[in-house]
Amino acid sequence: MRIKPRIEQKIAQSVLMFFTFIAVLVLVFILAVILKNGLPQLSLEFLSRNPADMGREGGILSTIVATIYLTIIALLVATPLGVGTAIYLTEYTVENRITRIIRFGAECLAGIPSIIFGLFGFILFVNRLKFGWSILSGGLTLAFMVLPTIIRTSEEAIKAVPASYRLVSFSLGSTRWQTVTKVVLPSAIPGIITGIILSIGRSIGETAAVIFTAGSALRMPTSLFSSSRSMAVHFYILAREGISMSKAYGTAAVLVIAILIVNLITYYLMERYIKHRS
């Protein structure tokens, strides 16, 4: 027996709507639990004081600062490397076996669990290069962890710039580098920024790679070589060791809100940039 296309369409629509509903429900549920338990913990004191008594008392200021430092180092290193690689692969090379291998390698890297990056960072930065458990080791490890994401998204953004723009630019007497800086990158920036936002989110929320490389000291970081604890690691330790569930939820709420704020600000800036250009 055949179902009438019109009824079939109705059923499909209902099923798809149901799936969407479930997906949204899960997200809302997660957010609700975190915010319901976490928001009551938030106070100026929680944000402005360092943890005391292993995190049972006080706030989370040092972990906020550590998270910011780690993320900044990761992006300062990964953005030029990633965007540069993407430009080189798309603009300066012809698609061949070697570029395909590089691209495949980057994709594989993107799929590696972060704890493996943590182990790699531990061996290379902490031990071999003797940076110790430090902001520097953690930031560099995060940089390598987000590098594939930045390469991929930048590459896609650069490829999406119409080939005709490049032809026009060349025909008007520009060098390849001038074409890259004056035509390709300005058009690709929104896409590249998207990759960077994703990377910020991953850096802020990363636990496994950081705990191995930045350590978990609760002191306020004073230099690149300070061992320090990020918010995500702090949350993990508070919850895992049953130190204080309420402080853990408070930390989680700050994490979620921080990611939200980063996203909002970047999208706002991007809107303005796109408007300004068109």
Add this chain to the structure above:
Amino acid sequence: MKTTGITVRNFSHYYGQHQSLKNLNLDVYRNEILGIIGPAKSGKSTFLTCLNRLNDLIPGSRVEGKILIDNQDIYQPDVDVVALRRKLGLVFATPVPLPTTIYENVVYGVRLLGKNNHQELDDIVEDSLEKAGLWNEVKDRLKTSALKLSGGQQQRLCLARVLALKPEYIMLDEPTSGLDPISTMKIEDSLRILKNDFTIILVTNNTKQAARIADRTAFFLMGELIEIDETAIIFTRPSDERTEAYLQGKFG
């Protein structure tokens, strides 16, 4: 007395194994409009990109033979390709304004040379848009997006952008193929005036356009130059029957 600007001798072009231009021999005179007609895929556009070496950018592109422009062999290794492309401005079939303002589009090529003097740039913008027949329509909104212009205006903007480079040759690749008759007329009017100062090579899929404005016309077919002569002769008594058949609309 005609001065020869471009000399093409035994010139062939290949995309990989495919030969797209076959042993071309022709001259382009200074201050003429040379029309190039022929059916699709006959090598007309490829010929233009060989003249400014834009074909360098296409992987697998290869040439044989010689092209002399003002007595310089442009395929010698020491040729400054960037300077060559400025000397032979190219207007594409589809108008492609860069995603910025009208003003910035016109000065794009000029800025690449490091010129940043406001007065100088302003003058170039006015002069180029004037010559392209667009100044009066856009002079009050130079700082607005070029993407908001109509198709015909965009194509004249592209012409202005080329003129701003102060080229010696202007090559146009089916510049009016997507335009309405009035926009087409405006571009043709501009070209008639421009030929006093420039040498113009006009590829067109509209034979009537060649008849209207070209001094001489070349007929390309499957990568070969079938014939080249005064436009009046090509259109009234061509020497090759294939030219006649094409002009009568029997193929193409």
